[in-house]
Amino acid sequence: MSVEPAVALDEIEAARVRIAEAVRPTPQVVSSALSDLAGAPVHLKLDHLQATGSFKLRGASNAVLQLDEAARARGVVGVSTGNHGRALAHAARRVGARCVICMSALAPANKAEGVRAEGAEARIIGESQDEAQEEVDRLVAKEGLVMIPPFDHRDVIAGQGTLGLEMLEAAPDARVALIQLSGGGLISGVAAALKALKPGIRVIGVSMARGAAMQASLEAGRPVAVEELATLADSLGGGIGLENRLTFPMVRDLVDEVVLLSEAEIAAGVRHCYWLERQIVEGAGAVGVAALLAGRVALEGPALVLLSGANIDMKIHHRIISGENVDIAAEGR
Numbered sequence: 001m002s003v004e005p006a007v008a009l010d011e012i013e014a015a016r017v018r019i020a021e022a023v024r025p026t027p028q029v030v031s032s033a034l035s036d037l038a039g040a041p042v043h044l045k046l047d048h049l050q051a052t053g054s055f056k057l058r059g060a061s062n063a064v065l066q067l068d069e070a071a072r073a074r075g076v077v078g079v080s081t082g083n084h085g086r087a088l089a090h091a092a093r094r095v096g097a098r099c100v101i102c103m104s105a106l107a108p109a110n111k112a113e114g115v116r117a118e119g120a121e122a123r124i125i126g127e128s129q130d131e132a133q134e135e136v137d138r139l140v141a142k143e144g145l146v147m148i149p150p151f152d153h154r155d156v157i158a159g160q161g162t163l164g165l166e167m168l169e170a171a172p173d174a175r176v177a178l179i180q181l182s183g184g185g186l187i188s189g190v191a192a193a194l195k196a197l198k199p200g201i202r203v204i205g206v207s208m209a210r211g212a213a214m215q216a217s218l219e220a221g222r223p224v225a226v227e228e229l230a231t232l233a234d235s236l237g238g239g240i241g242l243e244n245r246l247t248f249p250m251v252r253d254l255v256d257e258v259v260l261l262s263e264a265e266i267a268a269g270v271r272h273c274y275w276l277e278r279q280i281v282e283g284a285g286a287v288g289v290a291a292l293l294a295g296r297v298a299l300e301g302p303a304l305v306l307l308s309g310a311n312i313d314m315k316i317h318h319r320i321i322s323g324e325n326v327d328i329a330a331e332g333r
C-alpha cells in the first residue's frame with residue numbers, strides 16, 4: 001500500500017508503551033470450532049476482557065496520558081454514554097483528572113450510574129444529543145475541559161491500534177483480520193499497524209446492516225449521515241461525523257472490504273461465543289465471529305478475529321443464548 005496513513009506505526013508503538021500500565025494484557029486463543037468451520041486457524045483476541053469491558057480503554061488512556069499537568073487539572077469531557085464514556089471515566093480517574101460525561105435526559109438511568117460508578121460526573125442536560133453537545137462546548141469554552149471524542153482523534157486511533165500489534169505478534173502468520181467498524185477509530189488504528197508490519201494482510205471491516213454510517217459514506221465518497229436504528233450491535237451505532245477528518249480517509253485507504261450483517265447473524269455470533277467459546281460478548285463484540293459463521297468471509301489463511309466488548313444487558317444476553325429471536329427494533333429500544 002503506497003498511501004501513508006494519517007496515524008502511522010511509530011505513534012501506535014509509542015501508544016503501546018504509554019498505556020502498558022493502564023490496560024490489562026488480554027489473551028489471544030485459537031478457536032477450534034471456528035477453525036474447523038473456516039478451514040484455517042482462527043485466532044480470537046479476547047479484548048472484551050479488557051478493564052471497563054471494551055477495548056476503548058486503550059484509546060481513552062492514550063489520549064488522557066498525553067494531557068499536560070494543567071489540562072489534567074482542568075479535566076476531560078465526553079458525550080458517549082456507552083463504552084467510550086466508561087473508558088474515558090476510568091482513564092481519567094486513574095490519573096486523578098476530573099471527568100464529566102454529558103448525556104441527554106433520554107439516556108437510560110443505568111448509563112448515568114455506569115459512568116458514576118467509574119468515578120465520573122454524569123451531567124444530564126436537555127432532551128437531545130445536540131443539547132448535551134452544547135453543554136460539552138460550554139464546559140470546553142468556560143472551564144477549559146478537554147473534549148476527548150470516541151474515534152476521530154489521533155491519540156484515540158493510535159491507542160486502539162495497539163490491538164493490531166498484539167494480535168499480529170501472537171499470530172505472525174495471519175493473512176486476514178476481521179475487525180468491527182463503526183466510527184472507524186478501531187479499524188483505522190489496527191489496519192495501520194497490521195499493514196505497516198505485514199503489507200499483504202487483508203483487513204475486513206464488519207458492521208451491522210442497520211445504520212452502517214461508514215459504509216454509506218464510503219459509497220458516497222464523503223461522510224454522510226444515516227438514520228440511526230436500533231440494533232443488537234448497539235456499540236456500532238451512530239454516525240461518523242460530517243466533519244470527519246481522520247477515520248474516513250484511513251478506512252477508505254486501508255480497509256479492503258466491508259461485510260454487513262443482519263440481526264439474526266449477529267445474534268448467532270453472540271450465541272456461538274457463549275456456548276462454544278465460553279465467552280460473554282456483546283452484539284458489537286461478536287460481529288467478526290458472526291461473519292465467519294454466516295460464511296460471509298472466505299479465509300485464504302490464518303485469521304485474526306477481535307472480540308471487542310462485553311457490555312451487554314444480561315437479560316438480553318440470556319434471551320439470545322436461550323435461542324430466542326430477539327428483535328430489538330420491534331421492542332423499541
Ligand SMILES: *Cc1c(COP(=O)(O)O)cnc(C)c1O
Binds near residue numbers: 056180182185285310
Ligand atoms: C466502539 C466500539 C466498536 C467500534 O469502534 P469504532 O472505533 O467506533 O469503529 C466496536 N466494538 C465495541 C464493543 C465498541 O465499543
